[in-house]
Amino acid sequence: MGTKLQQGKYTIGRVLGRGGFGITYLGANTFLGRTVAIKELFVEGITTRSSSSRVVPSQVEAFEQEKNRFTREAQLLTQFDHPNIVKVLDGFEENNTGYLVMEHLTGMTLAEKIANSGALKSDEVLTISLQVTEALEVVHQAGMLHRDIKPENIFITDSGRVVLIDFGTARHFEANKTSNHTRMVTPGYAPLEQYATSAKAGAYTDFYSLGATLYHALLGKAPPASIDRVTGAALEALPLPAGHPLQQVIGKSLSLQVQERPQNARELRQLLTRGVPAPRAAEPVSVPAPRKPAPSPPPPPALSPEEMYARGVRHQQGDGVLKDEKQAAHWYRQAADRGHASAQNDLGFLYMKGRGVVQSHAEAAKLFKAAAEQGHPIAQYNLAVLYEHGTGVTQSLVQAFDWYRKAARQDHLKAQSRLARMYEKGLGIPADPREALFWYEKAAEQGDLNAQYTLGQHSEKDENSNPARTLYWYQKAAQQGHREAQFWVAQSHAEGHGTPINLQQAAFWYRKAADQGHLDAQYRLGLMLEQGLGVSEDRKHALEQFQKAAQGGIVDAQFKVGLFFEEGWGTKSDPAQAALWYRRAADQGHQVAQNNLGVLFEAGHGVMQSLQQAIHWYRQAAQGGNAAAQYNLALLYEEGRGLVKDDGQAFFWFKKAAEQGEAEAQFSAGSMLEKGQGVNRDEIQAFEWYRKAADQNHPEALLQLGKMYEQGRGTPKNRAAAIECYQLAQDQGLEEAEERLKKLLKPRWKLF
Numbered sequence: 001m002g003t004k005l006q007q008g009k010y011t012i013g014r015v016l017g018r019g020g021f022g023i024t025y026l027g028a029n030t031f032l033g034r035t036v037a038i039k040e041l042f043v044e045g046i047t048t049r050s051s052s053s054r055v056v057p058s059q060v061e062a063f064e065q066e067k068n069r070f071t072r073e074a075q076l077l078t079q080f081d082h083p084n085i086v087k088v089l090d091g092f093e094e095n096n097t098g099y100l101v102m103e104h105l106t107g108m109t110l111a112e113k114i115a116n117s118g119a120l121k122s123d124e125v126l127t128i129s130l131q132v133t134e135a136l137e138v139v140h141q142a143g144m145l146h147r148d149i150k151p152e153n154i155f156i157t158d159s160g161r162v163v164l165i166d167f168g169t170a171r172h173f174e175a176n177k178t179s180n181h182t183r184m185v186t187p188g189y190a191p192l193e194q195y196a197t198s199a200k201a202g203a204y205t206d207f208y209s210l211g212a213t214l215y216h217a218l219l220g221k222a223p224p225a226s227i228d229r230v231t232g233a234a235l236e237a238l239p240l241p242a243g244h245p246l247q248q249v250i251g252k253s254l255s256l257q258v259q260e261r262p263q264n265a266r267e268l269r270q271l272l273t274r275g276v277p278a279p280r281a282a283e284p285v286s287v288p289a290p291r292k293p294a295p296s297p298p299p300p301p302a303l304s305p306e307e308m309y310a311r312g313v314r315h316q317q318g319d320g321v322l323k324d325e326k327q328a329a330h331w332y333r334q335a336a337d338r339g340h341a342s343a344q345n346d347l348g349f350l351y352m353k354g355r356g357v358v359q360s361h362a363e364a365a366k367l368f369k370a371a372a373e374q375g376h377p378i379a380q381y382n383l384a385v386l387y388e389h390g391t392g393v394t395q396s397l398v399q400a401f402d403w404y405r406k407a408a409r410q411d412h413l414k415a416q417s418r419l420a421r422m423y424e425k426g427l428g429i430p431a432d433p434r435e436a437l438f439w440y441e442k443a444a445e446q447g448d449l450n451a452q453y454t455l456g457q458h459s460e461k462d463e464n465s466n467p468a469r470t471l472y473w474y475q476k477a478a479q480q481g482h483r484e485a486q487f488w489v490a491q492s493h494a495e496g497h498g499t500p501i502n503l504q505q506a507a508f509w510y511r512k513a514a515d516q517g518h519l520d521a522q523y524r525l526g527l528m529l530e531q532g533l534g535v536s537e538d539r540k541h542a543l544e545q546f547q548k549a550a551q552g553g554i555v556d557a558q559f560k561v562g563l564f565f566e567e568g569w570g571t572k573s574d575p576a577q578a579a580l581w582y583r584r585a586a587d588q589g590h591q592v593a594q595n596n597l598g599v600l601f602e603a604g605h606g607v608m609q610s611l612q613q614a615i616h617w618y619r620q621a622a623q624g625g626n627a628a629a630q631y632n633l634a635l636l637y638e639e640g641r642g643l644v645k646d647d648g649q650a651f652f653w654f655k656k657a658a659e660q661g662e663a664e665a666q667f668s669a670g671s672m673l674e675k676g677q678g679v680n681r682d683e684i685q686a687f688e689w690y691r692k693a694a695d696q697n698h699p700e701a702l703l704q705l706g707k708m709y710e711q712g713r714g715t716p717k718n719r720a721a722a723i724e725c726y727q728l729a730q731d732q733g734l735e736e737a738e739e740r741l742k743k744l745l746k747p748r749w750k751l752f
Contacts, residue, residue, distance in 0.1 A: 003053050005038070005094055008553065008588045010101060012038055020044045021066065026104065029089075030553030033519060036089060039100040041070045047097075055097040070098040073167045077102075079142055081389055084135035086155070086165045107158045109165075110217060111151035119220035122240055126358055128154065129214055129249065130272055131162035134361050136210070137265030138390060139164075140203045149209035150189045151216055160354070188212055188222035192256060195227055204261040207268060211253025211261075214246060226256060245274050269362055308335035309343040316346070316356075325356030336367060344371035345379040352382075352392075361392030372403060380407035381415040388418075388427075401428030408439060416443035417451045444473065452477035453485045460488075467498030478509060486513035487521045494524070503534030514545060522549035523557045530560075530569075539570035550581065558585035559593040566596070566606075575606025586617060594621035595629035602632075611642030622653060630657035631665045638668075647678025658689060666693035667701045674704070674714075687714030694725065702729035703737050710744065719744065 003012040013026040016037060027038035042049075043066050046059045057063030074091035077100075081087070090101035110128065114120065120128075132154060139146055146153075146167060155163040185194050191208035193201055208226070216222045218240070224233035235254065240247045249271045255261050262268040303311075312331035315324050329350050335343035348367030351360050365386050371379030384403035387396045401422050407415035420439035423432045437458065443451035456473035459465040471492050477485035490509035493502045507528045513521035526545035529538045543564045549557035562581035565574045579600050585593035598617035601610050615636060621629030634653035637646045651672045657665030670689030673682045687708050693701030706725030709718045723744055729737035 004587065005099060006092060010036070010038060010090075010099075012040075022070075027101070029101070033517060033552040035104045037102045037104045039102060041067060041098040052095075054095045057096075067093075067098050070100070074098070074100050076142075076144060076167055080138055082135060082138045082391065084131045084162055084164060085138060086163050086167075105155050105157050105163060105165075107156050109152050110154040110156060110213070113156060114151060114217060114220060119239070120217045122218065122244055122246060123358075125214055125217045126246055126272065127160075127354060128156070128162050128217065129210065129246070130269070130359055132164060132210055132213075133265050133268050133272065134392070135162075135164040136203070136206055137269075140206070140265060141390075141394065145201060145203075146206050146209075147194065148186060148189075149206055149213055150186050151213055154213065187225040187227075188216075190226060191258070192226045192230070193258065200258070202258070203264050204258045207253045207262050208255075211250045214250050215254065218246070218250075223254065229256060245272050248274075266362075269360070273358065273360055273363065303334075305335040305338040305340040305343070308332075308338070309340050309346075312343060312346065325350060327356075329356040336370070339370075339374075341371040341374040341376040341379065344368070344374075345376050345382065348379065348382065361386070363392075365392035372406070375406075375410070377407045377410040377412040377415070380404075380410075381412050381418075384415065384418065397422070397428030399428075408442070411442075411446070413443055413446050413448050416440075416446070417448045417454075420451065420454070444476065447480070449477045449480040449482045449485070452480070453482050456485060456488065467492075469498075471498035478512070481516070483513045483516040483518045483521070486510075486516070487518050490521065490524065503528070505534075507534035514548070517548075517552075519549045519552040519554050519557075522546075522552075523554050523560075526557065526560060539564070541570075543570040550584070555585050555588045555590050555593075558582075558588075559590050559596075562593060562596065566600075575600060577606070579606040586620070589624070591621040591624045591626035591629065594618075594624070595626050595632065598629065598632060611636070615642050622656070625660075627657040627660040627662040627665065630654075630660075631662050631668075634665065634668065647672070649678075651678040658692070661692075661696075663693045663696040663698045663701070666690075666696075667698050667704075670701065670704065683708070683714035685714075694728075697728070697732070699729050699732040699734050699737075702726075702732075703734055703740075706737065706740065710740070 004010070005012065009029065009031055011028045011030055013028065015023060016026050017024045021041065021043055022039050023042050024037055024039045027036045028034065029036055040055075042055060043057070043063060046062055047055050047057050050056055071091070074088055077086065077088040078091070086105070087103040088100055089103065092099055108116070132149070136146065136149075146164065148166065149164070153164065153166045155165050157163065186209075189209045189212040191205055193205055212223050215235070215238070218238055219236060223229075223235055229235070238247060238250060249262075249268065252271070253261055253268075262271060308331050312328045312335065313319070314321050315331060316328035317323065321327075329347060332343045332347035332350070336347050344367045347357075348364040348371070350356050351364035351367065353359065357363075365383065368379045368383040368386065372383045380403045384400045384407065386392050387403065388400035389395065393399075401419070404415045404419040404422060408419045416439050420436045420443060422428055423436035423439060425431065437455075440451045440455050440458070444455050452473050456470055456477065459470035459473060471489065474485045474488045474492070478489045486509050490506045490513060492498055493509065494506035495501070507525065510521045510525040510528065514525045522545045526542045526549065528534050529542035529545060531537065543561065546557045546560040546564065550561045558581050562578045562585065564570055565581065566578035567573065579597060582593045582597040582600065586597050594617045598614045598621065600606050601617065602614035603609070607613075615633070618629045618633040618636070622633045630653045634650045634657065636642055637653065638650035639645070651669065654665045654669045654672065658669045666689045670686045670693065672678055673686035673689065675681065687705070690701045690705040690708065694705045702725045706722045706729065708714050709722035709725060711717070723741065726737045726741040726744065730741055
């Protein structure tokens with residue numbers, strides 16, 4: 001708990017899950033203030049952990065193989081950007097093992113859901129199967145197989161998103177070709193071909209495992225292992241109504257013959273989205289001839305597509321009717337089938353979100369395209385997004401660019417901003433900075449805050465740009481709540497970029513950004529409150545801002561919190577809290593915090609007194625160049641406290657601090673040179689260091705400098721200069737200076 005990774009970028013928290021090959025922790029990106037999941041390679045049976053958190057393998061070769069597999073998993077997952085595939089944000093080696101940083105998902109695995117609630121309803125299982133199919137389509141299009149689909153590797157978030165996780169056994173495949181691979185099986189979920197070390201594998205391999213998972217979800221238990229089914233073990237009947245699509249999907253997917261299973265995700269999706277067939281008409285029966293019926297009233301006039309669409313909107317919004325997205329989808333479908341573009345777009349949106357209908361990205365894409373081809377700008381934008389990310393369609397940046405451009409030309413705000421980004425990055429089209437700027441400006445002028453911020457960034461980087469122009473765009477975005485822009489506007493007012501310095505405005509915008517969680521803004525606002533710059537001095541509220549920034553990992557803020565607790569500024573003095581916060585900053589290399597922590601250890605304030613700890617932290621800061629720590633370390637060497645007395649080391653550190661202008665160190669260096677203590681005696685050098693300290697009004701240095709002027713040591717005799725030095729030292733209360741001054745000023749003649 002609390003382990004730092006990547007020099008403090010990540011912090012490890014509690015364990016979220018543990019398996020045979022790794023441990024997943026709740027973690028934090030301390031620089032971004034973002035919660036993440038951190039997966040650590042830790043193989044049961046062959047690894048232990050040292051006191052320094054280093055992973056130690058007992059079987060080095062086997063562990064290295066697992067490390068390579070772990071690296072492949074990271075490289076594989078970084079290819080995908082899909083809502084149904086777990087997102088990997090970072091990967092690295094540390095502590096002799098591998099780490100994956102992933103999005104933090106809140107919810108539970110399908111296995112946990114079944115264990116908690118029992119078998120699931122058919123509609124819920126159908127929704128899960130469609131989302132897993134979307135994920136597998138992307139994986140298979142990349143030439144990969146997951147190879148370990150089971151309830152434990154399907155995660156259902158609190159919002160209902162289904163996410164495929166744990167790609168540790170995934171491998172490349174070529175359809176219908178025999179390949180050699182490591183045998184990795186989970187009984188009940190693995191098809192026969194996974195029990196062989198050399199066999200043909202394809203998308204159908206994963207579909208068997210998915211079918212077994214859906215079987216488990218419906219019955220509350222896994223099917224018999226495929227190898228046992230060969231010898232007679234039978235599948236149980238599924239609790240499904242006649243004609244339910246899952247009946248055929250699971251039956252086909254669990255076939256022991258690969259050719260009988262679905263061969264690709266498109267085929268599987270068609271099976272899943274096939275509606276339940278209508279019941280057969282009843283057989284006619286003989287009945288008496290009816291009396292002649294009364295004339296029927298004329299049928300109501302048929303609704304127009306526009307009226308159907310309007311009914312859908314009312315049901316979706318709850319306008320005068322009960323809000324019901326199933327009814328909305330019904331009416332949108334009626335209008336969409338008659339070519340109504342807005343109905344096609346809005347029904348596509350419901351399919352994207354799985355609201356009122358079974359979620360299907362492919363159906364959403366089909367509907368968006370139908371509307372887009374009629375010139376519907378929102379549908380054009382939505383279709384472009386799907387093409388950009390490969391959701392429900394084969395990814396194509398060229399198609400994405402084309403549809404963004406169509407929507408942008410119809411003044412669709414977000415499309416203009418996305419189109420500008422594609423021109424800027426060269427996505428789907430050769431990079432064209434001028435076109436990018438044109439579309440950013442179009443979007444910005446319509447009020448797109450991201451485009452406004454981007455224009456500010458471009459202007460800032462342009463050497464020929466007017467700073468006032470940069471501020472103009474940042475201010476536009478800031479006024480709409482863009483926190484990075486708010487921070488930049490605050491910086492501009494604080495430093496006078498593009499506008500005269502205005503500390504009141506700086507404080508105003510720092511507060512705006514700080515209220516949105518901008519860590520640097522919280523720290524800067526704390527500084528202004530501490531010093532009364534642009535706002536009234538308020539150390540209590542300054543401490544509150546420093547604490548927010550410190551908890552987000554801002555090192556300077558952690559130091560400030562420690563200082564406020566040590567000095568009792570804005571709060572009661574609390575040396576223990578001071579030590580805690582100094583330690584956090586010190587661990588990240590903050591030299592002043594390291595020195596101050598050393599002082600607390602030396603004095604035993606807030607921590608158990610320990611000269612060894614004091615020496616450790618003084619040395620850390622001193623080696624980093626902190627003058628106060630260099631002086632403190634020199635004193636310990638000179639006095640022989642906590643370490644062996646060493647005048648040579650004492651002089652070395654006094655001189656280091658003296659060279660940085662530390663007056664006490666300058667005096668001590670002069671004193672050691674004058675006495676030849678730990679260094680060859682050198683009165684000329686001693687005189688120079690005394691003079692530097694005297695220039696900072698150091699009383700003892702003034703006294704010693706006066707003596708050297710009086711006696712002509714290290715410098716020619718100079719009675720007037722000696723008198724001046726003694727007078728200055730006397731003014732600071734040195735009695736010896738007063739006595740020497742009297743002797744110098746005493747008349748040198750005798751009266752007869």
